[in-house]
Amino acid sequence: DAGVIQSPRHEVTEMGQEVTLRCKPISGHNSLFWYRQTMMRGLELLIYFNNNVPIDDSGMPEDRFSAKMPNASFSTLKIQPSEPRDSAVYFCASSFSDLAKNIQYFGAGTRLSVL
């Protein structure tokens, strides 16, 4: 299995531009998670989906952030408009929802720089 695939790996953009991050979860997994990691705040969950439905978006910073999961094999995280404070590494993870395990598999991340 190829694992969780994120694109792009690096993104440099200017303040005010729209940014779209993409994620392909592991085939057969039914939960998908978006995390953000910064030096100041560490690794924090933004939103997660189960069976393509958003379950918990309490970590989404503000209305500039939106996430979608149109089908079981694809999700996007969009920032519009982007700001310098959005600079971070964004990770996508997926899991097979299991009462005993909840093991999450992470992608390599997208490093976003907003100038």
Place this chain on the structure above:
Amino acid sequence: DAKTTQPNSMESNEEEPVHLPCNHSTISGTDYIHWYRQLPSQGPEYVIHGLTSNVNNRMASLAIAEDRKSSTLILHRATLRDAAVYYCILNYPGGSEKLVFGKGTKLTVNP
């Protein structure tokens, strides 16, 4: 969410065992103890998890105290590749799937 406490950093020598502690005094009876690690410039990866009994897998062992208020991740022979930040996380499988990552323990392995 029940909280965990870990040392900020630890050091080890290559090929020696490493014991990474985690305190979770407010753990509930249904919380699983998960360990993840994050190698430099990579996403976190699952290491091991357990509920009450000690657990072993190809990566590590997890020793859980009898009262479950603490646990220890054991790397039997540290290698340079084990240098990473190790996170101890509690999760109740019947509730939210969210994992709350703390600051973890940064493990340095000396050659």
